[in-house]
Amino acid sequence: MTVFDQVLQEVDERCREQHIPMLGSEKAEFLAGLVRKVEPSLIIECGTAIGYSGLWMIGALKSVGKGRLITVEIDTGRAHEARENFRRANVQDLIDSRIGDAAEVLKTIRKPVDFLLLDNNYGNYFPCFQAIESQLTDGATVVADNVGIGAAGMADYLNHVRSHHESRTHWFETDLPWVKRDAMEVTIYRTSH
Ligand SMILES: C[S@@+](CC[C@H](N)C(=O)[O-])C[C@H]1O[C@@H](n2cnc3c(N)ncnc32)[C@H](O)[C@@H]1O
Numbered sequence: 001m002t003v004f005d006q007v008l009q010e011v012d013e014r015c016r017e018q019h020i021p022m023l024g025s026e027k028a029e030f031l032a033g034l035v036r037k038v039e040p041s042l043i044i045e046c047g048t049a050i051g052y053s054g055l056w057m058i059g060a061l062k063s064v065g066k067g068r069l070i071t072v073e074i075d076t077g078r079a080h081e082a083r084e085n086f087r088r089a090n091v092q093d094l095i096d097s098r099i100g101d102a103a104e105v106l107k108t109i110r111k112p113v114d115f116l117l118l119d120n121n122y123g124n125y126f127p128c129f130q131a132i133e134s135q136l137t138d139g140a141t142v143v144a145d146n147v148g149i150g151a152a153g154m155a156d157y158l159n160h161v162r163s164h165h166e167s168r169t170h171w172f173e174t175d176l177p178w179v180k181r182d183a184m185e186v187t188i189y190r191t192s193h
Contacts, residue, residue, distance in 0.1 A: 004059065007089040011052050016177055020078070022052035023119070023145060024176045027184055031117070031143060034186065035060035038141050040067050040115035046102035046128045047120035047145075048073035051082035057117070058091045069095045070109065072102040074120070106131035113137065119145040122153030129157060140189040148183035161187040 001009075015022040023031065035043070035057050043057055048071040061067035073079040079099045086092045098105050102120050106128055113135045118125045125144055136142070144157065147169060151158060161167045167187040174180060 004055070004089045004091070007085055008052070008055050008059070011050055011055060011085055015050065015052055019178060020049055021178075022049055022176075023056070024172075024174045026172045026174050027145065027182070028053060028056040030170065030172070030184065032056045032060040034141060034143065035067075035115065036064055038115055039064045040141070042111055042113050043067065043069045043115040043117065044106065044109065044113050044132060045069060045071040045117040045119065046106070046124070047118075048079055048082045048097060050078050051085040053117065053119060054082065054086065054095060055089060055091070058086075058089075058094055061094065062091070067094075070098065071095060072098045072100060072105045072120075074099070074101055103127035103131045109135060111135060114140045116140065116142045117145070118143070118157070122146065122150040125154045126157035126160065129160070136189045136191075138189070138191040142187040142189050144185040144187070146182060147185040148181060149179060158185065161185065165189055 045054060048054055054069060054071050058069055076099055079097055083097050086095050103124050113132055114137045118128055165187045167185060169183050169185050171183045174182060
């Protein structure tokens with residue numbers, strides 16, 4: 001097993017033991033497949049937790065040989081733990097880990113974004129989307145997690161992307177201790193809509 005795989009396994013185990021939210025392998029494999037297909041130059045993630053999804057996306061970026069990740073977490077302790085996990089996995093050079101409210105941090109990013117993952121508090125999905133919208137490239141991929149269990153809390157976001165862009169819901173059976181079935185919304189962002 002590589003050091004990277006070892007760290008990923010340890011992060012998975014720690015999330016399960018401590019009930020720290022994470023995607024779980026079913027959704028993470030799907031997400032990594034999307035990253036490999038899109039080959040983005042810049043991924044923005046809202047909701048780092050301790051770095052599980054970030055590690056999966058960085059693994060995909062490394063396999064295609066390009067791209068970087070900016071990930072934002074409001075909980076300082078989790079962000080520091082994520083940074084330590086990225087360092088142990090030896091991928092810290094590809095990741096810019098920021099601490100703060102994602103909707104505020106995203107307003108300060110002024111670079112083209114071709115991949116966005118929304119996985120923070122549900123009510124912040126639409127504010128985050130709006131904060132980065134001017135930087136989204138035509139055809140950018142926007143993935144929203146917890147669309148099955150959290151639809152009511154993110155209704156403004158879902159109504160918007162479903163009526164203005166090409167948007168599809170993907171369902172997953174998961175083996176997480178806290179949820180067994182959930183969905184992700186994958187949206188292809190169009191600048192003319
Ligand atoms: C579902 S977890 C993220 C899981 C992570 N993406 C993974 O799969 O490993 C949601 C995270 O969003 C963070 N969060 C909540 N509100 C936030 C906000 N306004 N800005 C940034 N992060 C936030 C929480 O502290 C929590 O760690």
